Amino acid sequence: MMSSMSLSRMLRAASVCRTMSTATKLTAVEVNDKTGIATVTLSRPPINALNVELLHDLYQSIKEIENNKSRGLILTSSNDKVFSAGLDINEMYRPDKDRARLLWTKLQDVWLALYGCALPTAAAINGHAPAGGCLLATSCEYRVILPQCRIGLNEIQLGLVPPIFCMFNFLNVLPRRVAERALVQGRIFTTEQALQIGLVDDVASSKEKALEKCSQFIATFAQTNPLARSLTKLKFRGADLQRFESERTNELESFLEFIDHPQMQEDLGIYLEGLKKKNRN
Numbered sequence: 001m002m003s004s005m006s007l008s009r010m011l012r013a014a015s016v017c018r019t020m021s022t023a024t025k026l027t028a029v030e031v032n033d034k035t036g037i038a039t040v041t042l043s044r045p046p047i048n049a050l051n052v053e054l055l056h057d058l059y060q061s062i063k064e065i066e067n068n069k070s071r072g073l074i075l076t077s078s079n080d081k082v083f084s085a086g087l088d089i090n091e092m093y094r095p096d097k098d099r100a101r102l103l104w105t106k107l108q109d110v111w112l113a114l115y116g117c118a119l120p121t122a123a124a125i126n127g128h129a130p131a132g133g134c135l136l137a138t139s140c141e142y143r144v145i146l147p148q149c150r151i152g153l154n155e156i157q158l159g160l161v162p163p164i165f166c167m168f169n170f171l172n173v174l175p176r177r178v179a180e181r182a183l184v185q186g187r188i189f190t191t192e193q194a195l196q197i198g199l200v201d202d203v204a205s206s207k208e209k210a211l212e213k214c215s216q217f218i219a220t221f222a223q224t225n226p227l228a229r230s231l232t233k234l235k236f237r238g239a240d241l242q243r244f245e246s247e248r249t250n251e252l253e254s255f256l257e258f259i260d261h262p263q264m265q266e267d268l269g270i271y272l273e274g275l276k277k278k279n280r281n
C-alpha cells in the first residue's frame, strides 16, 4: 500500500507540473506552475522529422503558451538521440503539390512564431539538430546542447538554397563572417565546435541538466518587466521579421519551384535512399 508520505509527495509533484489542456498530438506541453515556464516536447518518432502535422502542432503550442502568459518557453525532444532531423524529406520527395505548399507555409509560420515570440525562449538540444532542427534551436534566445551531438544548417549539401530565415538566425547568433561561411559550406558542427563558435551557449551532461540551465536562463528575467523585455527583443528582431514578411511569398514559390525540378527530385531520392541504406548495412 502506498504510504501517506509518498502520496503527499506525489500530490505535491502533480501540483507543480501540469499538462496543458490543449496539448496537441505531436507536441507535449507541460507548464511548471511554480516557475510558470512551459516546456514543449517534440514527439514525432523516430526522429522528429518536421512534416505538416508536426509543424502545425508546434505552431499551435507556441501560440497557446504565448497567449497563456507563461514566463518562458523551452523547446526539447522526446527522443534521447535526436532533437529534430529537420524537414521530413518524404514531404519533398515526389511530393503532393498542395501538401508541399502547406509544409513550407507551416515552416514559415513556426519560424515567425518562435523567432518573434514575446516570451523568453530556450532550446534544450538533447540530440542531433541538423537543418530544420538547427533552425528551430537558433530561433530561440538561448541554447544548451548535450555532448556528442551534431548541429548545423546543411541545406546547401542537399543542393537546397538556405532560405532567408536561416540567414537571420545565424546572423543573430554568430559573427557575420562565421555565419556566412557556415551556411555556404553547409557545416554540421560537433558539440565542442558549436560551443566554441557560439552556436550554442552551454553544454549539459543530461537532458534534465539542459532543461535546468534553460530554466535558469529564463529566470534571469524574473525581475524584468515582461512588456519592456518583449518590445526590446522585437527591436532587435523586428527588421528581420519585416523583411521576412516582404519575401515570404517569393520564398514559398522558390521552394516549390526548387523541389519540382527533376534534378532536385533525383538528388533527394538518392539522399533519402542513402539514409535508409545506412540502416540496412
Ligand SMILES: CCCCC/C=C\CCCC/C=C/C(=O)SCCNC(=O)CCNC(=O)[C@H](O)C(C)(C)COP(=O)(O)OP(=O)(O)OC[C@H]1O[C@@H](n2cnc3c(N)ncnc32)[C@H](O)[C@@H]1OP(=O)(O)O
Residues within 6 Å of the ligand: 046, 047, 049, 081, 082, 084, 085, 086, 087, 088, 089, 090, 128, 130, 131, 132, 133, 154, 155, 160, 161, 162, 163, 164, 250, 251, 252, 254, 255, 258, 272, 275, 276, 277, 278, 279
Ligand atoms: C527560398 C527557398 C529556396 C528553396 C530552399 C529549399 C529548401 C530549403 C529548406 C531549408 C529548411 C530545412 C530543410 C531541411 O530540414 S532538409 C532535411 C535535412 N535533414 C537531414 O539532412 C538529416 C538527415 N538525417 C540524419 O542525419 C540522421 O537521420 C539523424 C537525424 C542524425 C539521426 O540519426 P540516427 O539516429 O542514426 O537515425 P537514422 O539515420 O537511422 O534515421 C532513422 C530513420 O529516419 C529516416 N530519416 C532521417 N532523417 C530524415 C529526414 N530528414 N526526413 C525523412 N526521413 C528521415 C532515416 O532514413 C531512417 O529511416 P529508416 O528507419 O526507414 O531507415
